[in-house]
Amino acid sequence: MTKGVLLFAHNNSTVDYVKQANFCAGQIKKHLDLPVCLITSDKFNEDHNNFNHVIVVEKPSTAQTKRFYNALGLVSLYTFSDKTQVNSKFNNLMQLISKTATSTDGKKITRTYKYSEKRDGFFNNSQVTSLFYENNTTYNYNYNLLGLLTNRLVQTPDQKEQSFTLDYGPLRQLISQVSPNGVKEERLFYNNGLLKSVSYNNQLINFSNYNAYGTSDKTSYSNGIVKTSTRDIFGQITNVNYQNQTSNKVLLDKNYCYNQARRLVRETDSQTKKVKNFKMNNDVYKLRRQVIDLIYEAKRGGVNLPRIEVRIGEQSSIKHRNVLGCAKMTGNQMWITKSAIDLGTDTLRNVVFHEIAHAVYGTEHDEKCPLMQSALNTILNKEDCLKHLLKYQQ
Ligand SMILES: [Zn+2]
Secondary structure, three states: OOOOOOEOOOOOOOOOOOHHHHHHHHHHHOOHHHHHEOOOOOOOOOOOOOOOOEEEOOOOOOOEEEEEEEOOEEEEEEEEOOOOOOEEEEEEOEEEEEEEOOOOOOEEEEEEEEOOOOOOOOHHHEEEEEEEEEEEOOEEEEEEEOOOEEEEEEEEEOOOOOEEEEEEEOOOOEEEEEEEOOOOEEEEEOOOOEEEEEEOEEEEEEEEEEEOOOOOEEEEEOEEEEEEEEEEEOEEEEEEEEEEEOEEEEEEEEEEOOOOOOOOEEEEEOOOOOOOEEOOOOOHHHHHHHHHHHHHHHHHHHOOOOOOOEEEEOOHHHHHHOOOEEEOOOEEEEEEHHHHOOOHHHHHHHHHHHHHHHHHHHOOOOOOOOOOOOOOOOOOOOOHHHHHHHHOOO
């Protein structure tokens, strides 16, 4: 029988029991040299690295659930307030061998588990070789010498056997899986071990543009759709874009803004119209003139600008009530709201110059730049507005 220590830790609002258990695990390894397994209902924190194995269980509910433990310290019986119960039986290796759930009307469902003789790991769940349900369905599992699942066989009383075969690469990565219907899913990897593509059913998905965090920022599907994402220096996604490469049509484009505590504070969908255009008439021309005057002011200040298409309008919905202006990241188009114009020339200049940087230079938001912050916090004066806009001109 393998020796080891099993620790249970459930944090409450005042005590971090997982942290304490991690400390204990360190001491156990140091003085007793025994493997330690943690059972917790809390999300496991990577900093707690003294455990050999962690099992995350559902948080024990406080109300009217009773647990009864056997001599090995394992829960052998759960009883619930609605008179249902679950009985578990274990062998002397602490492996679960059967589980019986009894419903309110006394009906029982039993699952039995069988294990292979060989047991190389500590509390290694992969030792289950067959699972038997009372309704005569059996799940059989086969493993290779590394403990990796190589075959899953499902036998139901009415259906013939269904077999799933799995194969692994030298780095233990799953490289192929064959389903009972003969469909083969294959995975290819880059030399550095990162997933390159998954293919099944004539579908091919490619993963590329891996970032420093080891995740792919570009996914290409065989139907021509490409998903790209951009991240900030903390690895947080700032933009997700789905585009059909064949038609160049953008299907989805979402931007995400975070505060200094790295919490998501705003999600914007650039596909939904934020500003509803006014119909052109003399009054609207006068409003637009004020915006165009500011564009000319930028030109006189040395900013090289193409012709910019300007539309005036109002916020399209209550959701966009704080929008003063918006722009397409390409194509020299911008929308300015009447509320921005009503705030006066100085504020309007900040809004217009901000939208120029988006529309003409494709500049993204930069919370460190007073002009390109996602929200208008500081009203810059004429010189500063120009100074910051000139930064973005290549
Ligand atoms: Zn903006």
